[in-house]
């Protein structure tokens with residue numbers, strides 16, 4: 001089997017490539033990545049000399065390179081995207097270009113080359129926001145209500161993927177997943193930002209009142225869910241993937257990280273809120289459990305501790321990121 005993984009140098013994509021090559025060593029994996037600020041080939045050192053692994057440096061918006069990479073491919077797993085909500089607020093254009101237009105370029109090539117499966121990796125953010133006191137959850141029938149340029153661009157890409165199935169018969173599947181955490185997560189996102197700031201003796205910036213809730217999922221659980229959808233999922237269908245619903249607000253996550261690193265709460269700093277900040281995400285993953293037998297295996301507290309340890313042990317990995325171009329972004333976003 002030959003897989004084309006887009007965005008395989010990013011956080012979830014690189015975890016997925018490592019997971020796939022360990023669990024399906026007979027398969028060929030092509031990692032197609034533009035290497036934006038979020039792409040990092042260091043994540044893939046373990047497989048870079050594996051004869052079944054190939055890296056293609058390319059942009060999913062570039063139809064020529066995409067068409068060439070698609071030759072002989074059986075399965076596409078599409079992760080490549082602009083992914084940070086805050087960046088989509090200050091600069092939405094690249095989100096529309098990569099997430100919508102880039103997905104359309106990939107879909108055209110996948111249809112032309114008659115791939116056996118196009119799997120699109122999407123997000124629970126397309127469903128909008130729940131109220132804190134709301135006990136309902138997002139499910140496969142929830143209406144789309146994206147509220148940030150990032151979420152709107154992912155919603156657009158989901159619609160395109162389904163349209164290519166209906167119109168051209170492209171065999172697609174989609175997963176909409178909640179917030180992932182784990183190794184190789186870029187330190188612009190809450191959990192790695194908080195851990196690395198504390199390790200650098202800086203404060204954890206918490207937006208607004210800190211009472212915003214995410215449905216955290218360990219990244220390997222997400223990779224396993226995609227694997228199951230590829231092998232047992234129904235073509236044309238969507239599966240929601242979520243965490244163990246610890247439902248701890250951001251302020252509690254920050255406190256847990258501080259405790260694990262032996263620091264007190266004076267290291268928390270409340271800062272200006274994110275415009276249009278979604279209050280709560282909560283995912284009902286009963287469909288993928290009932291139909292495919294998936295459920296999260298990794299508890300939040302246990303894997304938060306392991307993730308904290310990973311960042312402690314891999315200072316060089318994030319140190320290079322935080323001292324490079326990301327420094328200028330951080331100063332602009334958080335005011336120095």
Ligand code: NAD
Pocket residue numbers: 006007008009010011012013032033034035036037038039040058059060061078079080081082083084098102121122123124154176177178179180181186
């Ligand atoms: P990331 O930002 O860490 O990585 C994105 C990767 O895509 C990078 O390697 C980057 O170089 C590559 N890329 C960006 N633009 C590209 C282009 N034009 N052509 C080729 N490659 C390009 O992202 P992530 O957090 O790993 O997210 C991966 C996917 O999963 C995204 O589609 C995202 O929407 C989705 N998702 C993420 C989460 C999460 O919690 N991080 C949750 C649900 C869904």
Ligand code: DAU
Pocket residue numbers: 083084085086122123124125177178179180188189190191193205206207208212213214250274281
């Ligand atoms: O729900 C899935 C989504 O999760 C993915 O689709 C996105 O690609 C991914 O970035 C993530 O989006 P969020 O906006 O939920 O993640 P982020 O880590 O940016 O923020 C998590 C929460 O923490 C959110 O309520 C905002 C808050 N936050 C974030 C940052 C960066 C802070 O309080 N302070 C911060 O400095």
